[in-house]
Amino acid sequence: MAPQKESGTDFMKLATLSNGSRYGELVVVSRDLSRYVSARDVAKTMRDAIDDWSSVEAGLQALSEKINGDASVGEAFDVQKAMAPLPNPSQWADGSAYVNHVELVRKARGAELPASFWEDPLMYMGAPDAMLGAHDDVEVGSESWGIDMEAEIGVICDDLKMGLSPEEAADKIKLIVLLNDVSYRALIPGELAKGFGFFQSKGATAFAPVAITPDELGENWQDGKVHRDMLVHYNGDAFGKANAGVDMTFNFPKIVSHAAKTRHVAAGAIIGSGTVSNKDADGTPGKPVRDGGLGYSCIAEIRMIETIESGKPTTEFMKFGDQVRIEMLNDDGSSIFGAIDQQIVETK
Template sequence: MKLVTYQIGPLNANVHQSEEHLHRLGWLTDGNILDIARAWKWAKTEKKWRVEGPPPHSMLELLDREEDGLYQLRRIWEVVRAEDWSSIQVEGEPLAIAAGEARLLAPLPVPRTFRDFYAFEAHVKTARARRGLDMVPEWYQFPVFYFSHPYTLLGPEDPVPVPATRALDYELEIAFIIGKKGRDIPTEKAMDHIAGVCVLNDWSARDLQREEMKVGLGPAKGKDFATSLGPALVTLDELEDRREGDRWNLEMTARVNGRQLSKGNVRDLTFSFGDMVERASRDCLLRPGELVGSGTVGTGCILELGEETHRWLKAGDIVELEIERLGVLRNRIVPGNNHLTE
């Protein structure tokens, strides 16, 4: 399943606060969005299904139901997908709309936490070499991560204001969302705790990051101003034919203003999703709705490629990150409210 959070109505920069009631949960398929709450009601009234409880009205509410929520969703989906969507209405509202008629938000607009790992060796090695640093042996012993801001998530097509930086960069990553609580989760059981995966752009202010990292703590202000996520949460069963052990053969690309700059593959992860879940859950309870990023794939940012390949990003640039089967995460950079944007 490809699950989306969407909105129909005015485009409002403060949608998460002032128009939360307009958020809807849907399936994304064949250029259409099927509304999950309406499908849930339709299954109960028209198909006489004994679907327990009210439908989930948000991604977080769905995730909190853990396996039961996704199981019920899959049962309803198997029935709905065979119907003529255009002919179905629920309480006077259409079951499906064209995707172009809606605004896609981040699939999980406000995660409970956001951890970002550093799991691709190619990126780490190249980025460190550009700063004149060797790899440290500890990097190979366990996956490391930092916490970022869960309240600055952006969705596909959302504008990204330039923060107070002269070195704005993108980062091409894959992310997963926790769908089942657990503590001290072993690697071999980690997949049971993952609801699905998304494309993630960990926007970075490299000059700020460089300064704060000299202190030996962070990153913080070099990262927390914006993170893009989307376009959909893709459940792992959709990717089973691309699975290679504990990795997935999925190409990753990044384009700036239509020019491809980055190319990698999810299977190049040095540390697997299982390794990351095991590390994150050590002595710590993970709950549904926690967001976990992989870190940047090799070649996946300007810092790694060098300014000789592409200048730092500026207002007007369009950045598109794409992962096979997961979709395209597209954002335009716009002027920010600071004196460093020129």
């Protein structure tokens, strides 16, 4: 059920609609995702809003209360016209908060997991100029790259001072987003072997249509974690339903603090959780949804489990024409962020 407005809370859903400009137009979306109103008189773009959040928050909140309080307000919200909620972040950095996922990767190749991985998050710096809308095709040069989805949660932050604590970082998380961090698994080993990390092995990142304030999640935003199922459908079949709040070793305040350890970070940074991953109830690697398990948020993970169990993977990476859908629902079945629903296509 959608949360009810309480005194002192800020419930908002924000999106960016394409308007012919590079960074689109900021809009406030109704809680049921059916309608929107322009926020141009408060902030023209999402980046304008996040750069000056303290000044524009009240105006955006007023629009949110208006559209949610009167069903006649606003125009129909077309998710096909939605860009990434923040098309031009100051930074895109992705962590690996689910150490279960990292442990499986290393186990599949016979490597031990260093003890430090349970204390110090992994993180890489991505491409902030490669943000896709929820229904944009994923353009890929070759199927041989090992195309994979990664269903994740991200947070959009206010200015972060260097060395801020996790407690301080919690107050800097302004919005939450749902994302698909496209990865090219066959390119990763060669890049990592060079010692400089990911670059070509990471594709454009896609985002669900709407960014939400943490209060929108009600009691499902606890301890800096989103306690909701990450629903992944692959070519129409249920592929994953891992709970994003379970087995999350590092919460968002921790990984946001980690991102700002050695330098100030400008407002508008998106910090990702890494692939959402759950173990089975008995502590063993998760089973496919078809076998009664929670499934997976990426193809690499099921391939790792296949390798551990039988010596080699049998599930193939994505091919041209494949479809992935990523979504998170309320108890009543309504969509929280809207769905990422995109196809893999060959670049022209």
